[in-house]
Amino acid sequence: MRNPLQEQLLKAGLAKKSRVDQVAREQTRQRHAKSPPPVDEAKAALERARLEKIERDRALSAERNEQARAQELRAQVRQIVEQNRLAVDGTMDYRFTHAGVIRSLLVTDAVRRQLASGSLVVACHDAGYAIIPRAAAEKVEARDPAMIALDHARSAPPQSDAADDDWYGRFKVPDDLVW
Numbered sequence: 001m002r003n004p005l006q007e008q009l010l011k012a013g014l015a016k017k018s019r020v021d022q023v024a025r026e027q028t029r030q031r032h033a034k035s036p037p038p039v040d041e042a043k044a045a046l047e048r049a050r051l052e053k054i055e056r057d058r059a060l061s062a063e064r065n066e067q068a069r070a071q072e073l074r075a076q077v078r079q080i081v082e083q084n085r086l087a088v089d090g091t092m093d094y095r096f097t098h099a100g101v102i103r104s105l106l107v108t109d110a111v112r113r114q115l116a117s118g119s120l121v122v123a124c125h126d127a128g129y130a131i132i133p134r135a136a137a138e139k140v141e142a143r144d145p146a147m148i149a150l151d152h153a154r155s156a157p158p159q160s161d162a163a164d165d166d167w168y169g170r171f172k173v174p175d176d177l178v179w
Contacts, residue, residue: 006020006024073143073144074144076143077140077143077144077147078125078126080132080136080139080140080143081123081125081130081132081136081140081147082125083136084132084133084135084136085125085130085131085132086111086120086130086131086132086133088105088106088107088108088111088131089106089108090105090106090107090108090109090111090112091106091108092106092107092108092109092112093105093106094106094107094111094112094115096122096149096150098122098124098129098149098150103129103149105122105129105131107131111131115131115150115152116152117152117153118134118151118152118153118154119133119134119153120132120133120134121133121134121136121137121148121150121151121153122148122149122150122151123137123140123147123148123149124146124147124148124149129149134153137151141154
């Protein structure tokens with residue numbers, strides 16, 4: 001049975017009988033089709049909250065693990081420096097820069113030469129600095145490169161700029177100049 005509007009459209013010739021029958025079948029299917037179960041908003045909200053909590057816990061756990069790993073590396077560095085530090089009681093000031101500040105250590109002449117050659121290295125230790133051998137410095141650098149304050153073997157010599165070389169090349173230096 002059709003509704004009166006469909007009948008009027010058919011009589012006026014504005015709709016075809018096949019199209020009206022097709023629409024009627026679709027409407028019947030929609031009425032008799034099983035509808036999806038209603039979504040329970042409370043359960044969905046609980047599930048979302050549970051998933052968010054799991055994600056927060058995972059992120060917090062990863063952060064704690066990273067902090068524990070960093071603390072463990074700092075302890076290893078401190079132990080390596082303590083075991084390998086040289087007890088140097090010198091009379092000469094050995095000055096070096098670290099973190100943009102000029103620092104000073106009392107060293108002997110032999111230690112100064114070894115520092116300059118790179119066989120000894122200055123490492124940060126507690127509130128001060130310690131002089132350690134190259135082998136220990138490599139272990140420290142593998143764990144935390146920021147703990148090495150001075151290493152002449154690793155520091156690259158200053159690079160001269162080609163433009164500066166050309167400019168200074170215009171001036172002749174006398175052979176008999178005494179420095």
